[in-house]
Amino acid sequence: MADEPAVEAIGLEKSYGQVRVLAGIDLSVPRGSVFSLLGPNGAGKTTTVRILSTLVRADAGRVRVAGFDVVRDRRAVRRRISLTGQYAALDGEQTGEENLRMTARLSGLSRREARERAAELLERFDLTGAARRRVDTYSGGMRRRLDIAASLVGRPEVVFLDEPTTGLDPRSRQAMWDLVASLAGSGTTVFLTTQYLEEADRLADRVTLLDAGRVVAEGAPADLKRRVADRRLDLTLVDPAAYARTAERLGDTAVLRDPDRLLLGVPTDGSAAHVRALLDGVDPDRDTVDRFAVYEATLDDVFLALTGRTAARRTDGAPAENAATTAPAATAREETTRV
Amino acid sequence: MSDTTAPRAAAPGALTRGLANALTMAARCTRLSARNLDALLTSLILPVLLMLVFVYLFGGAIDTGTAYVTYVVPGVLVLCAGYGAATTAVGVSGDMAEGVVDRFRSLDVGGTSVLAGHVVASVARNAVATAAVFAVAFLIGFRPDASPAGWAAAVGVLAAYVVAFSWLSAAIGLLAESPEAASGFTFFVLFLPYPSSAFVPVDTMPGWMHGFAENQPVTHVIEALRGLLLDEPVGSAPWLALIWCGGLLVVSVAASAVLFRRRTA
Ligand SMILES: Nc1ncnc2c1ncn2[C@@H]1O[C@H](COP(=O)(O)OP(=O)(O)OP(=O)(O)O)[C@@H](O)[C@H]1O
Ligand SMILES: [Mg+2]
Numbered sequence: 001m002a003d004e005p006a007v008e009a010i011g012l013e014k015s016y017g018q019v020r021v022l023a024g025i026d027l028s029v030p031r032g033s034v035f036s037l038l039g040p041n042g043a044g045k046t047t048t049v050r051i052l053s054t055l056v057r058a059d060a061g062r063v064r065v066a067g068f069d070v071v072r073d074r075r076a077v078r079r080r081i082s083l084t085g086q087y088a089a090l091d092g093e094q095t096g097e098e099n100l101r102m103t104a105r106l107s108g109l110s111r112r113e114a115r116e117r118a119a120e121l122l123e124r125f126d127l128t129g130a131a132r133r134r135v136d137t138y139s140g141g142m143r144r145r146l147d148i149a150a151s152l153v154g155r156p157e158v159v160f161l162d163e164p165t166t167g168l169d170p171r172s173r174q175a176m177w178d179l180v181a182s183l184a185g186s187g188t189t190v191f192l193t194t195q196y197l198e199e200a201d202r203l204a205d206r207v208t209l210l211d212a213g214r215v216v217a218e219g220a221p222a223d224l225k226r227r228v229a230d231r232r233l234d235l236t237l238v239d240p241a242a243y244a245r246t247a248e249r250l251g252d253t254a255v256l257r258d259p260d261r262l263l264l265g266v267p268t269d270g271s272a273a274h275v276r277a278l279l280d281g282v283d284p285d286r287d288t289v290d291r292f293a294v295y296e297a298t299l300d301d302v303f304l305a306l307t308g309r310t311a312a313r314r315t316d317g318a319p320a321e322n323a324a325t326t327a328p329a330a331t332a333r334e335e336t337t338r339v
Numbered sequence: 340m341s342d343t344t345a346p347r348a349a350a351p352g353a354l355t356r357g358l359a360n361a362l363t364m365a366a367r368c369t370r371l372s373a374r375n376l377d378a379l380l381t382s383l384i385l386p387v388l389l390m391l392v393f394v395y396l397f398g399g400a401i402d403t404g405t406a407y408v409t410y411v412v413p414g415v416l417v418l419c420a421g422y423g424a425a426t427t428a429v430g431v432s433g434d435m436a437e438g439v440v441d442r443f444r445s446l447d448v449g450g451t452s453v454l455a456g457h458v459v460a461s462v463a464r465n466a467v468a469t470a471a472v473f474a475v476a477f478l479i480g481f482r483p484d485a486s487p488a489g490w491a492a493a494v495g496v497l498a499a500y501v502v503a504f505s506w507l508s509a510a511i512g513l514l515a516e517s518p519e520a521a522s523g524f525t526f527f528v529l530f531l532p533y534p535s536s537a538f539v540p541v542d543t544m545p546g547w548m549h550g551f552a553e554n555q556p557v558t559h560v561i562e563a564l565r566g567l568l569l570d571e572p573v574g575s576a577p578w579l580a581l582i583w584c585g586g587l588l589v590v591s592v593a594a595s596a597v598l599f600r601r602r603t604a
Contacts, residue, residue, distance in 0.1 A: 050441075053445055054444075054445070055441055055445060055603070074447075075447060078447040081445070082445065083441065083445040085438040085442070086438075087437070089438035089439045089441055089442035090439065091371060091439065093370070093375065094371070094374075098370065102363060102366075102367055103442070105363040106363055106448050108356070108359075134374075150442070151442075154446070
């Protein structure tokens with residue numbers, strides 16, 4: 001039982017009326033790891049989390065969490081997990097401390113234990129100063145922290161976090177990332193959902209990409225990125241004539257062609273020797289390449305390659321289209337050769 | 340960090356836990372009620388105002404054979420209790436609309452414990468409102484004449500009414516799509532005492548209403564209160580009131596358990 005996965009789901013299906021929300025999902029999360037379920041709005045992330053955390057029953061499929069079946073041994077599962085939903089589960093009219101003590105009491109702690117645990121968590125989440133203030137006076141970030149603190153009251157083995165950083169500013173997001181890392185460091189299994197590719201990349205040992213209720217890819221972030229083309233040398237040519245000539249010379253090796261921006265991309269391992277050799281090969285007279293950049297594939301590229309669409313949103317929360325025009329990653333659009 | 344795999348304390352019996360959870364939820368809901376000043380003031384001021392309206396505006400025109408204030412106070416008490424109990428629907432509906440119920444469920448807190456918390460808070464709110472109505476009633480000349488046993492019985496009947504209607508309201512709160520819709524129910528309950536002996540004797544009403552007005556639960560509760568507080572013969576009214584309330588409570592608890600499961604499926 002010790003090496004049984006923390007979360008194991010086989011063939012999960014769920015429909016609401018006519019809408020097929022999950023169309024057969026398999027997941028496996030090793031104990032003590034950080035797992036990220038990644039997908040755009042409406043992909044079915046929340047639905048999956050609610051099934052795994054016993055709140056909703058799947059139409060079909062089998063789920064074991066922390067070694068127990070979520071339907072048959074719901075109680076046992078609930079004692080070992082916690083859920084922090086997409087929207088904060090706090091009472092605005094209670095203080096932070098009252099919210100935590102209430103949660104502690106509901107987890108079966110005695111009055112004294114509850115008081116101590118609340119104080120400990122407030123301290124750890126840097127909320128001691130606001131402990132006696134009503135939660136409806138908290139900022140979004142403080143609320144998020146308190147919500148997660150509340151979910152840790154019962155020392156869960158598996159922590160489910162549904163979009164923990166949505167709506168947080170960069171600093172609060174960084175703090176959340178540190179928290180996830182420290183949870184993982186202490187042996188807790190973390191299952192988080194996100195729309196942010198960078199976040200999954202940063203935090204997760206394994207990622208599953210969900211799109212319209214189906215798993216479209218699965219693996220370590222690095223493996224996924226490798227499936228698209230690990231690194232790429234992007235060359236900006238000096239003029240259209242140079243572009244045409246170089247494009248012809250590169251032929252099939254170019255994985256990116258963008259005539260409008262005079263941009264060509266070729267695979268590289270990123271080493272100086274390789275880049276130098278590529279440049280010399282493409283531009284022996286040193287007069288056709290204006291500038292170059294070594295571009296590292298992101299999960300965005302994976303998503304694009306696997307679904308034909310960009311993920312709904314990027315890490316800065318702006319729509320992909322707008323963000324793309326400013327980021328270097330923009331070049332990895334339409335014409336990227338699917339690998 | 341200490342948040343590792345230490346399991347939570349072994350689970351005690353389901354009933355003990357359910358009771359402990361209900362107490363925690365009761366503390367929560369009472370605190371929320373106490374901090375929701377607008378709603379609290381409404382549930383205090385509304386019944387007092389209604390009583391003043393009845394006694395001073397309508398009272399002169401209504402002949403009940405006694406001082407009207409003496410006749411009407413039990414009716415106002417029940418009106419106020421019904422309204423106070425009905426606001427439970429708003430609280431329950433609010434909880435269901437927010438993520439907080441998911442948190443409770445993931446902590447394995449049952450629906451009945453959650454609702455019991457709301458009902459206890461409702462009883463607490465009503466105790467305060469009832470005390471206010473009594474105080475004002477005294478000021479304007481209401482002089483009850485009950486024995487200690489009569490007082491105890493009157494309080495018991497009123498409490499049974501509040502508990503039963505609060506739990507019914509909790510069930511309504513589970514049915515309502517939104518807290519706003521749930522608050523519509525408070526109006527319905529507010530009107531329930533009118534076709535009863537609360538404000539005017541039933542025999543002054545049109546004949547076709549007698550059947551309903553004489554037998555609806557509110558009438559039994561009011562007759563029981565009136566008799567007990569004024570130390571008059573009550574007949575079977577207290578028992579009929581308790582049977583009504585008991586039946587309503589059983590049905591409401593069962594229905595709300597089913598509704599809770601359905602709402603959270
Ligand atoms: N209770 C429900 N009744 C009907 N449809 C539902 C219900 N819950 C979810 N859905 C539908 O299921 C689909 C997936 O929803 P879900 O909330 O799981 O997506 P998500 O990946 O969490 O999206 P988001 O990023 O917006 O949170 C959506 O189309 C949604 O409308
Ligand atoms: Mg969601």
